[in-house]
Amino acid sequence: MPHIPDPVMQLTCLDASLAIKPVFDRFQSVIITSGTLSPIDLYPRLLNFNPVISRSFKMSLTSDCICPMVLTRGSDQLPVSTKFDMRGDPGVVRNYGRLLLEMVTAVPDGIVCFFVSYSYMDGIVNNWNDMGILQEVMQHKLVFIETQDVVETTLALDNYRRACDCGRGAVFFSVASDVEIL
Structure with a gap:
């Protein structure tokens, strides 16, 4: 299709x-x-x-390790959603990016950012790069990205874990159905 x-x-x-x-x-x-x-x-x-x-x-556990989050509106009160017809909306892309930026400045350890598909993740990461959001995120955390290549993803996940273990913290971009991080 x-x-x-x-x-x-x-x-x-x-x-x-x-x-x-x-x-x-x-x-x-x-x-x-x-x-x-x-x-x-x-x-x-x-x-x-x-x-x-x-x-x-x-x-x-000595501290809370998981904090799932559901977002319906951005900081500018515009609706945000991963519904197919809203995915490409610049306000949605910007609001998700701003939320991630706020999270990386507040969370001392690792963050996993899930996407609905590889193509959506690629598009969002490219948009965040064009908006300067990705560069701001990388001022606070290392960024690792899941790909469809198993070896590459295994290395990225291992490096994500090592960054978290050594206290640096990191962000792992992943497609929701394909990764289990424990």
Whole structure:
């Protein structure tokens, strides 16, 4: 469909027990670990198996690590949205860029900025560059960008993590469905 940038068709198995069945069939012992499997007693029923051992360990973080944000208006009170018909609006582009700039000046560590597609991310980053917003962001944080090249993205993500670990902080531009940062 030439009028739709980056068309993607995703097929999804919504029954997790079907998806994991080949793993259980092939291996005698399977260990399932995660930082987010909660409540833990739900998963044997969802995945249709009887665990031999099930353990849950308490975890505490010294500070809040995730702060998702939904934005409907910019600082100039203009509506902002990633709806297809509003994406290219200069006010929307500017307001998202100004928000990112405000965030990089306030957040001491890492920021992940999600986009709806690679082409939208490329267009926004180019617009922010033309507006001078990207240069202002880079005065506060290093910027890393996910690409469709797996090796390049792996290196960018590793460098993003290292920048955060050493206290410099960074921004990682990513397409929402393709990255898990833990």
